[in-house]
Amino acid sequence: MKVLVPVKRVIDYNVKARVKADGSGVDLANVKMSMNPFDEISVEQAVRMKEAGTATEIVIVSIGPAAAQETIRTALAMGGDRGILVKTDQTVEPLAVAKILKIITEQEGADIVILGKQAIDDDSNQTGQMLAALLGRSQATFASEVKIEGGKAEVTREVDGGLQTIRVNLPTVITVDLRLNEPRYASLPNIMKARKKPIDEKTPEDYGVDITPRLKVLKTTEPPVRTAGVKVESVQELVAKLRNEAGVI
Ligand code: AMP
Numbered sequence: 001m002k003v004l005v006p007v008k009r010v011i012d013y014n015v016k017a018r019v020k021a022d023g024s025g026v027d028l029a030n031v032k033m034s035m036n037p038f039d040e041i042s043v044e045q046a047v048r049m050k051e052a053g054t055a056t057e058i059v060i061v062s063i064g065p066a067a068a069q070e071t072i073r074t075a076l077a078m079g080g081d082r083g084i085l086v087k088t089d090q091t092v093e094p095l096a097v098a099k100i101l102k103i104i105t106e107q108e109g110a111d112i113v114i115l116g117k118q119a120i121d122d123d124s125n126q127t128g129q130m131l132a133a134l135l136g137r138s139q140a141t142f143a144s145e146v147k148i149e150g151g152k153a154e155v156t157r158e159v160d161g162g163l164q165t166i167r168v169n170l171p172t173v174i175t176v177d178l179r180l181n182e183p184r185y186a187s188l189p190n191i192m193k194a195r196k197k198p199i200d201e202k203t204p205e206d207y208g209v210d211i212t213p214r215l216k217v218l219k220t221t222e223p224p225v226r227t228a229g230v231k232v233e234s235v236q237e238l239v240a241k242l243r244n245e246a247g248v249i
Contacts, residue, residue, distance in 0.1 A: 001148075001170075003046045003055045004110035005080065006101055007039040009064050009071040010121040023219045026121070035071045038116025040078075040183035041176045045114055045146060047079030048181065054148045057081050059108055063097055065089050069199060077186030077194035084200045088211060096204070096211040098130035103207045105135060110171070112153070117142050117175040128175035138168035141175040 011017060012032040020027045035043075049055035060080040062068040065087070072083035086100055105113055118125035132139035140146075140155035144163065147154040148170075157164045158177045186194070204211045232238045242249045 001049075001055050001111045002057045002059065002109060003049060004059050004061060004101070004105055004108060004113045005039070005042050005046050005075065006061045006063075006097070006113070006115050006127070007043065007071050007075050008036040008116070008119045008121075009033050009062060009068040010036045010119055013037055013120055019220050019222050023221065025217060025220050033067065033071075035074055036116050036119045036121075038118060038120070038176055038178070039075075041178070041180050042114040042116055043075045043078045043080060044181045044183040045143075045174075045176060047184070049148065050079065055112075059084065059104075059110065061086065061101065061104055063088065063092050063100055063204070072199055073191075073194050074186060076197045076199075077191045078184060079190075080194075080197070082198045082200070084202060086202045086204060086207070088204055090211055091213055092204070092211050093213055093215060094124045094126035095130055095214070096209055097127050098134055099209045100204060100207050100211075101127070101131050102134040103209070105131070112148075112171065113173045115173070115175045117177050128173055132173035135171075135173065138170075138172045139174075140166055140168050140172060142177040143174050144177050144179040146174060146180070 010033065011026065011028060012034040015032050018027045046055060046058045050058055058080045060072050060075040060083040062072050063086040069085050072085055076083055084104060101113065113131060115128040128141060129139060140153060140157065142158045143155045144158050145156035151170050152167050153170060153172050153174065154165060154167050155174060157166060232241060
């Protein structure tokens with residue numbers, strides 16, 4: 001069974017994002033970039049499936065600038081077999097990503113595509129769902145447990161207020177949530193080995209996909225600064241403040 005794992009290069013989750021002076025977006029100049037944390041979980045899931053003998057090959061795909069090759073290498077060091085870099089310096093919105101992934105999934109004959117539930121830069125949470133729709137395949141989103149058995153996937157999903165378990169037919173598209181697993185760190189020998197694994201280089205034009213953005217960013221702003229708290233002396237004072245100042249009771 002072939003597994004495709006799309007990984008996105010995003011601003012590192014430890015970096016405090018700063019808005020560009022002209023408000024046109026987040027400043028990414030000289031900022032640490034890493035693999036989207038949810039995509040590390042997808043890679044880990046695919047590698048565990050290969051270790052269990054369920055998956056035979058893991059193909060890693062990234063759509064982005066030349067530096068996204070590093071992200072692919074990280075996934076290869078974790079256990080991916082080979083990579084495809086779809087190189088572009090333009091912003092690629094979820095629909096365009098899904099269209100490119102659809103063609104790659106079909107060309108590769110991938111039985112399962114495992115994506116992150118969302119990329120932490122734009123928090124879109126759209127690509128997996130769009131990909132499943134474009135492919136006409138089943139989808140199991142927000143997975144916190146995945147079992148593959150007899151041509152089906154049993155997936156426990158994190159939904160509001162609890163867990164839901166569904167069974168979907170293969171081929172399918174799965175998006176992973178935070179609790180599915182704890183991704184491994186790539187060992188030094190595996191990082192060295194990953195350098196020799198092949199990465200194909202393509203462009204969106206190779207797939208005939210028009211990636212022109214359909215959305216226009218009107219403005220980007222910093223979140224409001226939190227004002228300092230105050231200490232109250234008594235419950236009475238707290239209640240009075242909640243009633244008279246905050247107006248919440
Ligand atoms: P999003 O819909 O943008 O929140 O992203 C959800 C998931 O789609 C990510 O966790 C990745 O698995 C995948 N994805 C989104 N953008 C890209 C990209 N440019 N290259 C590869 N995978 C992507």
